[in-house]
Amino acid sequence: MTTALTDTSVRLAEIRALNRHLVSAQDAKILKVVAMVDALPDRGAADSLIAPLRPRLAQLRPSRPLSVTRLMFIPLDPVVVQATDWRRGALTIPRTALPCLARQFIALDPTLSDSVAAEVADATTDDLGVIRRAGGRLWPRAASLLAAAPPPADWAAATSLTAADHRAIRDSVVLALTHAPAIAHQLAAERPDPETIADMLKQTAATPEAMGMLITLLLHWVPTAASQVLELTSAHSSPIGLAGRTAIEKAVEHVLDAIETEQEAPQTGIAGLPRLRRSIALLDELESGSADRPMRAARIAATRARVDAACRGRFQTLLKDSVVGHLAQGLPVAPEDIVNLEVAARDIRSFEHVARRINRSDHYDRQLRAIVTGLAPQGGDDQQLRVDRLRLAEILLGPEQAMQMLMDAEKAAAAGA
Amino acid sequence: MSAQLGATFTLPKPVLGYHPGTFLERGASVPFTTPQLNGARARPGPRGDLEFTIPNPSGGRGLYIVPWEGVFALCRPTVHDCRLIASLSGLRGVTPMVIRSAARIIAAEGLAGRAARSAAEAAMAIDEKARMMANFQLLLELVNQTEAASGAAPAGAAQETSIVMEHRARRAVAKIAPDLRRSTEEVAACLEELAGLYTNIGVGRLAAGSRVPRIVADVSALREVMLEWARTHPDDTGADAARIAESAEVTLTCVRVVLAEAHALPRDMRALMRLWLEAPQDLAARITRPDWLVDGWERIGLLWQTAETLGREATLAEMASLIPVLPKEVADWCRIPLPGLSESVPRRRMVSMMEDWRTGVTPYDLIARNEQLLSMAP
Numbered sequence: 109m110t111t112a113l114t115d116t117s118v119r120l121a122e123i124r125a126l127n128r129h130l131v132s133a134q135d136a137k138i139l140k141v142v143a144m145v146d147a148l149p150d151r152g153a154a155d156s157l158i159a160p161l162r163p164r165l166a167q168l169r170p171s172r173p174l175s176v177t178r179l180m181f182i183p184l185d186p187v188v189v190q191a192t193d194w195r196r197g198a199l200t201i202p203r204t205a206l207p208c209l210a211r212q213f214i215a216l217d218p219t220l221s222d223s224v225a226a227e228v229a230d231a232t233t234d235d236l237g238v239i240r241r242a243g244g245r246l247w248p249r250a251a252s253l254l255a256a257a258p259p260p261a262d263w264a265a266a267t268s269l270t271a272a273d274h275r276a277i278r279d280s281v282v283l284a285l286t287h288a289p290a291i292a293h294q295l296a297a298e299r300p301d302p303e304t305i306a307d308m309l310k311q312t313a314a315t316p317e318a319m320g321m322l323i324t325l326l327l328h329w330v331p332t333a334a335s336q337v338l339e340l341t342s343a344h345s346s347p348i349g350l351a352g353r354t355a356i357e358k359a360v361e362h363v364l365d366a367i368e369t370e371q372e373a374p375q376t377g378i379a380g381l382p383r384l385r386r387s388i389a390l391l392d393e394l395e396s397g398s399a400d401r402p403m404r405a406a407r408i409a410a411t412r413a414r415v416d417a418a419c420r421g422r423f424q425t426l427l428k429d430s431v432v433g434h435l436a437q438g439l440p441v442a443p444e445d446i447v448n449l450e451v452a453a454r455d456i457r458s459f460e461h462v463a464r465r466i467n468r469s470d471h472y473d474r475q476l477r478a479i480v481t482g483l484a485p486q487g488g489d490d491q492q493l494r495v496d497r498l499r500l501a502e503i504l505l506g507p508e509q510a511m512q513m514l515m516d517a518e519k520a521a522a523a524g525a
Numbered sequence: 526m527s528a529q530l531g532a533t534f535t536l537p538k539p540v541l542g543y544h545p546g547t548f549l550e551r552g553a554s555v556p557f558t559t560p561q562l563n564g565a566r567a568r569p570g571p572r573g574d575l576e577f578t579i580p581n582p583s584g585g586r587g588l589y590i591v592p593w594e595g596v597f598a599l600c601r602p603t604v605h606d607c608r609l610i611a612s613l614s615g616l617r618g619v620t621p622m623v624i625r626s627a628a629r630i631i632a633a634e635g636l637a638g639r640a641a642r643s644a645a646e647a648a649m650a651i652d653e654k655a656r657m658m659a660n661f662q663l664l665l666e667l668v669n670q671t672e673a674a675s676g677a678a679p680a681g682a683a684q685e686t687s688i689v690m691e692h693r694a695r696r697a698v699a700k701i702a703p704d705l706r707r708s709t710e711e712v713a714a715c716l717e718e719l720a721g722l723y724t725n726i727g728v729g730r731l732a733a734g735s736r737v738p739r740i741v742a743d744v745s746a747l748r749e750v751m752l753e754w755a756r757t758h759p760d761d762t763g764a765d766a767a768r769i770a771e772s773a774e775v776t777l778t779c780v781r782v783v784l785a786e787a788h789a790l791p792r793d794m795r796a797l798m799r800l801w802l803e804a805p806q807d808l809a810a811r812i813t814r815p816d817w818l819v820d821g822w823e824r825i826g827l828l829w830q831t832a833e834t835l836g837r838e839a840t841l842a843e844m845a846s847l848i849p850v851l852p853k854e855v856a857d858w859c860r861i862p863l864p865g866l867s868e869s870v871p872r873r874r875m876v877s878m879m880e881d882w883r884t885g886v887t888p889y890d891l892i893a894r895n896e897q898l899l900s901m902a903p
Contacts, residue, residue, distance in 0.1 A: 148844075234836055237760045295883070331882060382885035389882035443639050450638070458887040495635040502604050502636075503889065510604045 141383050146173050162190065162203075166370070169382065174228035177210040178220050180250055182233070183288035184281065186328035186366070187321065196273065197317075197360045199324045204267045205277050212260040216253045220245065240292045243304055251285035254278055270374040280321050283312065287322060291329050300333035306340055319355035320362075327363045335489065338397030338473070340522035360394060360404060364411045367391070371415045375422060378455045385462045387415065392465075412466055419463035420471055426456050427475060431504070435482035439496050446496055453503040476504055534598040539587035543578075545852045552578050553624040554824065554849070556899055557609065560638055560891035561600035566845045568823075570617055580846065603892060605636040620813055621727060621820040626652075632899055640900035648902065653725060655735060660720035662728035664694050667794045671697040686812045705798055715798050718805075722812045726784060728791050731764040740819045741824045748773040750829070752843070765845040767782055769825070772848045776818055779851070782859045783814040814858055821849035827898045834894040836884055866902070 138161055170239050171367065181188065194202035215220040224246050231238040259274040260266075269277070273380040287308050294300045305326070312319040323341070327334050339350030367387045370380070391412050398405040430452035440446055460472040485494040494517060502510035545551040552566030561582040570576035570592055577596055579589045589599060593614040596602060602610065609631045616623060629635075632645035669679055672693070695709075702712045727735030751770035755763045790797045790812070800808045825844045832840040856862075 236838060237758055237762055238837075239758065288792065314668045384884060385882050454889040454893055457889045458885075461889070491657075492635070498604060498637065500640065507601055507604050507607065511607055514604060 130180060131223050140165055142170055142172065153432065161305070166383075169229075169252060169379065171232040171234040174231045174233060174242075176214060176225050176228070176246070178233065179206060179224065179239060179248055180210055180213065180227055180285070181206050181281075182243065183247065183284045183291065183325065183329075186363075187284075187324060189265070193245060196276070199320050199359065201277055201280055202267065202269070205274075205281075208260050208263055208266045209254060209278070209281060211262075212257060213250045213253055216257065217249060220249055223276055230420045236296070240247055240289075240296065243292060244289045247285040247288040248353065251282045254285070255282045279318065283318050283321055285338065287311075287325070291325060294330045294333060296324075300336060302336050305333050305336050309337070309340055313351050316351045316355045319351055320358045321323075323355055323359035324362050327359060327394075328386075331386055334390055334393035335397035342397075342401065357404070360408070363390065364394075364407060368411055368414050376457045378426075381458060381462055384415075384419070388462065388465050391415070416463075416466040416469070419466060423456070423459060423463060423472060424475065426452075427479070430456060431500075432482075434477060435479060439500075441491060450499060450503060453500055457503055480505060480509075484513050487520075534591075534595050536595065536598045537591065538600060539581045539585070539589050541587040545587055545850060547852050547854045548712075548814075548820075549619065549795070549850050551665050551850060552820040553621040553817075555613070556608065556628050556632075556824070556895075556902065557602070557606045557890050558895040558899065559600055559602045559606045560888055560895065561896070562596065562602065562606065563819075563843070565596075567613055567616075567619055567624055569617075573617060575613055575616055575619065575729055575786065585819050603637075603760050605634075605896075608634065608636060621816045622813065637896045637899050642894050642901045644902060655727070656724040658718050658731060659723040659735075660717055663719055663723065663732060663794070664697070664730065664793060666791045668693045668697040670794050671700050701795060701798070704795060705802060707802065709802065712798070715801055719797065719801055721789075722809055723791075724788055725816050726812070728788070732788060737780070737784065737815045737819055740823055740826075741777060741784070741815075744773050744819065744822050745777055747822075747826045747829060748777065762841045765841040768845050769841070769848060772851075773822070775823065775851065776849075778861070779859045780815050780818040780856055782861065783811075783818060787812045787815060818855070821847065823897060823902060827901050830901065831894055831897055834890060834897075835884070839884070839886075 110129055128425055141161065142165065146245065184201055184206075188203050188206070189200045191202040191204040194200055202403060224242050227242045227245075231242075233239070255278070257278075259271050263274055264273070267273075290308055292305055294304060306471055308322060308326070309319065312322050319341075326337055338356060341356040367390070370383060371387065395405065395408050395412075398408060431449070434449055435442065440449060460476070464472050480501075483497055483504065487499050489497065498510050498514055498517075526896070534562050545836070550568060552568030555562075555565050555567050555577070557563070557565055562579060564580040566578045567575055568578065574592065576590060576592050579591065579599060581587050582600065591599065593610050596606075596610055609628060612627050612631055613624070616627065629645040629649050632641045633649070635642040665679075667827045668690075677693075698709050698712045698716075705712060705715075707715070725736045726732060727738060731855065732738055748770045751766040751773065754766035755770060757763075758766065790800075790808075797808075827845055828840055828847070834840075835843065
């Protein structure tokens with residue numbers, strides 16, 4: 109045990125040392141710290157060490173070990189915020205409430221907790237099948253036990269929140285956990301099922317706050333269901349009625365705010381690409397379901413424009429820092445440097461592949477065409493350098509242009525010979 | 526070039542319910558790097574030229590059967606693939622080994638990356654060494670069989686000098702040449718040609734290290750992993766893993782039969798050489814059966830090793846979609862009753878995944894992954 113404590117102390121000291129520069133650190137360093145914290149036998153104070161990293165973690169989405177607590181609150185991901193950002197009445201849940209509620213559930217049903225813990229022991233947050241399966245057992249049971257439970261004994265001490273706050277937060281948690289299996293099923297399906305979506309919404313029709321929370325979760329997890337949600341809640345003839353109309357506008361405002369905040373935050377690399385793709389899918393769906401709502405359509409268009417501007421800026425920075433600078437100095441010779449350059453070029457194209465869908469502009473093509481001169485094979489190139497250039501040209505400009513360059517170079521070589 | 530060719534070709538409808546009668550009709554797998562060409566195979570076309578079978582990239586049922594220029598109507602191939610298609614378009618005979626050799630020459634140009642180039646160069650060197658080793662092993666068999674009556678020590682012992690070995694080899698060749706009604710030079714050439722056929726499966730006690738036996742071991746290990754996955758994942762991924770394990774099992778059963786037959790032939794060198802001299806195509810077809818049977822499985826195994834690119838769930842779906850169809854001819858080859866295999870259920874393929882909001886996968890990730898597969902292929 110002494111050894112374990114010493115190990116933990118040593119690792120905490122290492123983490124603190126790393127933590128000093130973390131806010132502006134490289135992605136790899138952040139991932140290293142998170143992996144170290146996740147590997148600690150008892151996270152304890154280490155959790156607070158990674159608190160400043162949460163915005164970056166939201167972009168990086170590292171694969172993390174599953175535990176009962178992490179599995180239980182995955183469905184709430186889109187509405188969990190730092191305690192300092194939480195406001196009463198908002199469609200959010202303070203992060204500090206989660207460990208407290210998890211401890212309470214584990215104490216209420218230790219048998220199921222142990223069984224789920226064993227099931228997820230070797231799994232990570234990337235193992236969607238395990239999450240669906242184990243979550244399918246955990247979420248409904250946690251919802252039913254927490255719904256009937258009083259505030260945990262350590263609630264005030266652990267969260268600095270009141271009993272009334274507990275009721276509101278618990279209701280939101282219970283709502284999310286109750287619908288989590290159905291949402292997970294919709295997430296895995298090729299297309300969302302309108303009847304299931306309608307059924308879920310009807311169950312919360314009496315409480316606009318609950319419906320707002322449910323819509324927020326649905327829009328995040330199943331963006332392709334957005335037009336169905338809009339149709340079900342916006343129409344005046346909708347059985348969900350006024351509650352739905354109020355809830356949908358609040359939820360849409362919330363998700364658009366979240367998208368803007370996330371996409372306008374400083375980002376390095378392309379770790380946030382899956383989130384960007386999801387955001388664009390959501391914007392597309394919201395837009396297609398808002399043709400008869402000019403105010404909402406204008407709001408969505410404004411978000412789209414802001415995301416587009418952020419993406420263009422990010423693309424320009426990526427291109428300049430990762431490729432243009434290198435081309436200006438001449439291609440590197442060392443194999444690992446060429447591989448790194450190719451990886452950077454692929455990242456740029458992957459980013460462009462997703463980002464151009466925001467507004468279908470030719471901005472990205474123009475930016476890429478501007479670097480064509482540095483990529484074409486040149487007279488003095490040896491065989492290796494010529495191939496290196498052609499590969500970069502293929503990645504950045506496409507195979508047709510690279511093939512043309514190759515044929516031109518072969519023609520020139522034949523004429524020279 | 527590619528865009529112009531694509532513009533002049535009208536894509537036919539995909540073929541449904543495709544079940545080839547022979548391995549040649551199924552075609553040999555081509556290691557393309559373009560994601561839409563995953564699972565493509567080359568086979569002789571109706572006019573003797575080459576055509577490709579390409580699984581429906583949309584993820585729907587069926588596959589496209591197109592002449593080489595039709596590939597450009599289906600997708601935008603990478604530069605590496607354009608070169609490979611151009612190189613294959615001039616071929617007349619199709620076997621897995623012919624396609625592999627052509628693909629290695631193209632990969633050695635470096636257009637699929639430096640790692641793929643190094644792997645191709647290394648593979649060509651390994652093949653050459655394996656061919657020489659097969660030649661040597663066949664020669665040993667010949668020496669031992671021709672000297673069997675004399676009670677001489679087995680050839681190839683560690684203490685035997687190369688001069689002694691060479692002398693015994695010359696004597697064996699000289700002894701068998703009149704029986705075969707060939708000159709000693711023709712017998713030596715015959716041994717070299719047979720060595721070319723045995724390069725992939727090996728001869729004698731060193732056969733286990735050869736290409737096909739190595740792939741058989743890999744497929745066997747993959748089958749165990751898939752069975753374990755299927756046991757612990759009662760969902761779609763478990764069903765995919767079960768299908769892979771089931772097909773691997775049937776393939777292993779078949780390949781062990783034809784491999785044992787091919788390995789048995791050198792036990793009578795006189796008969797083997799006579800067969801080669803009298804009916805070379807028939808013999809070549811028999812000895813290359815193991816190569817046809819494992820063709821395509823190497824990529825499936827390598828996909829599992831690179832599963833972090835797409836995640837295990839998506840990789841299993843891709844692996845299941847690439848399971849090689851076993852042509853009806855296999856029943857004649859193996860002379861054993863084959864179980865019916867589970868029906869393949871098309872699931873989301875790579876192309877839909879590249880557009881799917883649930884993933885961060887883009888075509889560039891998949892091209893890089895496919896280039897990585899080339900760099901890992903032995």
